[in-house]
Amino acid sequence: MSRHSKGDLQQMQSLPLEAKILMTQRRIRDWVDYWHGDVYVSFSGGKDSTVLKHIVDGMYDDIPAVFVNTGLEYPEIQRFVRDIKAGKFPCFNSDVEIIRPEMRFDEIIKKYGYPVASKRVSGYIETAKRHPDSMRAKWIRGEEKTKFVTGGKWSFLIDAPFNVSAKCCEIMKHKPVNKYGKQTGRKAIIGTMACESPNREQSWRENGCNAFEAKVPISQPMAFWTEQDVLHYTKQFNVPYCPVYGEIRVAQHDTIKGQMNIIDYLGCYEAEDVLESTGCDRTGCMFCMFGCHMEKEPNRFQRMKQTHPKQYAYCMNGGEMVDGVWQPSKDGLGLRKVMEYIGIPYE
Numbered sequence: 001m002s003r004h005s006k007g008d009l010q011q012m013q014s015l016p017l018e019a020k021i022l023m024t025q026r027r028i029r030d031w032v033d034y035w036h037g038d039v040y041v042s043f044s045g046g047k048d049s050t051v052l053k054h055i056v057d058g059m060y061d062d063i064p065a066v067f068v069n070t071g072l073e074y075p076e077i078q079r080f081v082r083d084i085k086a087g088k089f090p091c092f093n094s095d096v097e098i099i100r101p102e103m104r105f106d107e108i109i110k111k112y113g114y115p116v117a118s119k120r121v122s123g124y125i126e127t128a129k130r131h132p133d134s135m136r137a138k139w140i141r142g143e144e145k146t147k148f149v150t151g152g153k154w155s156f157l158i159d160a161p162f163n164v165s166a167k168c169c170e171i172m173k174h175k176p177v178n179k180y181g182k183q184t185g186r187k188a189i190i191g192t193m194a195c196e197s198p199n200r201e202q203s204w205r206e207n208g209c210n211a212f213e214a215k216v217p218i219s220q221p222m223a224f225w226t227e228q229d230v231l232h233y234t235k236q237f238n239v240p241y242c243p244v245y246g247e248i249r250v251a252q253h254d255t256i257k258g259q260m261n262i263i264d265y266l267g268c269y270e271a272e273d274v275l276e277s278t279g280c281d282r283t284g285c286m287f288c289m290f291g292c293h294m295e296k297e298p299n300r301f302q303r304m305k306q307t308h309p310k311q312y313a314y315c316m317n318g319g320e321m322v323d324g325v326w327q328p329s330k331d332g333l334g335l336r337k338v339m340e341y342i343g344i345p346y347e
């Protein structure tokens, strides 16, 4: 049973930014009070969590931030986090703890497989290979219907010469922060938004912004914000942000025209107020293939080839067959072969 409907979300998303800021501050205050101050900001160095940190640091001066250094972040993101920690920006609390996962990306791929398509598809393929008679295997082969995975579309991955897995996020991101939470007793505030994915929308509809009763309690006080809100907040309050995003400017007409759902994209803004960033629009893990098949060209790897050639070479080069399974080698991750098999352009 959901606490909120889709209509609730749309109504909140269409509010002006000023109202959203007040609502977000209210949720943060409730969270801090409930846990007697034992909370932390989950900080990725990306623009959403930078805005979150800016709001929290404007309200309190003693709430730490935690950054998981997975080794997959853009070098600019790593530098930005180090600059905040070094106290370069007076508007941010410099108390940033940098934690690390227990395994490297190449080690995870060797042990479990490559993250491709999406978390859900990778997880289903992983199960289907291990348990060919399971319901998930039937769903992925299209023999049984599910609303989550388009039947049969990804079944070719079952026979791929490489393994596919969804374990990476758990090992790289969730485990280190869960360990930090257990050791310190602190509860997370994160900058995720419902508009980012159907999973995130569903999670918000079930738990609301402050999930006090969840198994792992979590606060998402910006859940009803849109990407436009984040850009407007950053510009309006002159928030320092990672240079990898480029300049935040009024969107060119073609950018607006290219949006699939113009109403969702515009939210409460007029077309002439829409903003865009001229650099990277996503700064998650650089080497991840999740969602890459849906990107227009130039996709993230094609752009990386121009902007970060060293990292691009590490992604595409290398790879070797070990016991009949393609996996990273000492020369690189071997993504070239994986992307060719899936049909994603990378040059």
Ligand code: SF4
Pocket: 070, 072, 115, 166, 168, 169, 170, 172, 173, 284, 285, 287, 288, 289, 290
């Ligand atoms: S987003 Fe991709 S690369 Fe990053 S932790 Fe998750 S699966 Fe791994």
